Amino acid sequence: MPVIAALLAYAALLGFAGDRVLTRASWASRHPRAALRAWHACAFTFLVTITATLVLTAHDLWEHAVVWLFHAGKPQVHAAYAGSWHIEGVADGAVLLLLLAATAVTALAAHRFLAVRRERDRARLITDALGSRGAGGLADVHILDDAEPTAFCVPGGRGRDRIVVSRGTVDLLTEEQLAAAVTHERGHLRLAHHRMILAAEVVTAAVGWSGALRGYAHQVRRLSEMAADDHAAAVHGSRTVASALLEMCTVGPPAEGSATLALSGPDPAERIRRLLAARPGQGRRLLPVLIGCATATVLVLPAVMVLGPAFAVADTAHCLEQCPR
Template sequence: MLVIGTLLLYAALLGVAGNRVLTRAAWVVHSPRTALCLWHTCAVTFLATIACVLVLTAHDVWEHAVVWLFHADEPQVHALYSGSWYADEIATGATVVLLAAVSSVTVLTVRRLRIFRHERNRHRLVADALAPYGTGPLRRVRVLEDPVPAAFCIPGSRHDARIVLTRGALSLLTPEQVSATVAHEQAHLSYRHHRVIVLADVVTAAVGWSGALRDYAEQTRRLAEMVADDHAADEHGQRTLAVALLEMSAAPGNTIGSLPAMTGADPAERIRRLIAGRHCAADRALPLLAAGAAVALLMVPTTVSLAPAATVANTAHCPPRCDPPTQE
C-alpha cells in the first residue's frame, strides 16, 4: 500500500505541480527545446506512473512478473505487495480500469490522427492542384494565388511534405523575410512538430479533465513555435524574422486550421522574445540540467515499484535452514 501511495503522490506532483511550474517558468523562452523535452518527460512519466499503480493494484500480473524477474519466493512477494488491503475485487477493478484506460487512449489517438490526416490531405490536394512551385529561391515552395498573407507547412514524408506561401505573403514580405518564413516552416517539418502536437492533444484530452497536464497541449504548440523561430533566426537573423512575424500577424485571416502556420501561437510573445534576444550565458547549463532531471523523473516510478521486490531477490527454492546436530 505504501508503494501505491507513493506512486500516486508522485503522479499528482508531476501532473499538477509540474504542470504549474513549467507553465509559469520564465526560463522556457530562453531554451524552448529543453522545456519541450521536459514537458514530454513529465507526460510520459505521469502515464507510466499511473500504469504502474494500476498494474500493482491488479497484483496478479505484477506478482508473476516480479517472481520471474527476481527469482523470488512467491509468498514473500505476495506479502510485500498485497498486505491487508488486498482483495480480489480490488484487483479485478484495477484490471478493468487498466484495460479501459488503454482502450480510451487508443481510441483518442486514432480519432486525433484521423482528423489530422483528413485535414492534411485536404490541404495537400488543394496545394497540389492550385499552388504550383515557385521559381529561384522558392523552387521548393508552393505558391498559392490568394491575396490573404499566409504561410504554413503540410507535414508528411520527404516527398509528401509541402511548404505553402500565398501570393499575399510574397507581396507583403521582403525577400529576406520570405526566406526566414520558409526556414521557420522547414523547421516544423524537420523537427516533426506535428507528431508531438498530436501526442500532446491526446494526453491532454485523456487526463486533462482531472487537472493533470491540462496545459500540455497548449504549451507544446507555444514552445514548438519558439523552436522553429530559433531555427529560422539562426539562419536569417532575429530582427528579420520578428518583422516578418509582425507583418504576417497584422494581416487578418491567416490561420490554417491545426496545421503548423507562421503566425502560430501567441505571436506577440514571440516577437518580443526575438527583439529582446534569446540566449544568455547562464542558459547553456539548462540542457544538461534538464537531461539529468528527465532521467531522474523517468527512473522514479520503476525504482519505487521494484524496490520492495529487490529485497526478496533470489529467494525462490531456497533450501531450508538446517539446525546443527546436537551432541550427546
C-alpha cells in the same frame, strides 16, 4: 501498498504540480526545445506511473511476473508490494480499469489521427491543385495565388510534406523575411513538431478533464513555434524573423486545433518580444543541461519505485527452497 501510494503521489505531483510549474516557468521561453522535452517527459511519466499503479493494484499479475523474473519467493513479493492490504475485488477492478483506459486512449488517438490526416490531405490536395512551385531558394515551396498573406507547412513524410506561402505573403515580405518564414516552416518539419502536438492533444483530451496536464497541448504548440523561430533565427537572425512575424500578425493566428503549422501561430506578441531580446549564444548555457538532468530523473524515478522492492527480494525463492521445513 507503500509502493502504490508512492506512485499515486508521484503521478499527482507530475500531473498537477508539474503542469503548473512548467506552465509558469520563465526559462521555458528561453530554452523551448529543453522545455518541450520536459513537458513530454512529464506527460509520459505521468501515464506510465498511472499504468504502473493499476498493474501493481492488480497484484497477482505483477507478483507472478516478479516471482518468475527475479526468482523471488511469493510471500516476500506479496509483502513487499501489497503488505497486509487486501480488499476483495480491487485487483479485478484495477485490471478492468486498465483495459478500459487503454481502449479509450487508443480510440481517442485513432480518432484524432484520422481527423488530422483528413485535414492535411485536404490541404495538400488544394496546394497541389492550385499552387505553383517557387524558384531558387524557394524551390521546395508551393505558392498559392491568394492575396491574403499566409505561410504554413503541411506535414506528411515520405515526400508528402508541403511548405506553402501565398502570393500575398510574397508581396508583403522582403526577400530576407520570406526566406526566414520558409526556414521557420522547415524547422517545424525537421523537428517533427506535428507528432509532438498530436501526442499532446491526445493526452490532454484523455486526462485534461481531471485537471492533470491541462496546459500540455497549448504549451507544446506555443513552445514548438518558439523552437521553429530559433531554427530560423540561427540562419537569418532574430530581428529578421521577428520582423517577418510582425508583418504576418495582421493575418491572425490559426485555430488552436489546426492540423497545419502556420508562421502566425499562438502567442505572436510574446514570440516577437523574445526574438528582439535574444542574445547570441543564449541557448548554449548550463541551464539546458540541468533541465536535461532533471528530465532524466523524472523519467527514471517510477522505475526505481516499481523495481526497487523486486531487487530487494530477488533470489528469495532459492532461499526458501534451501531452508528446513
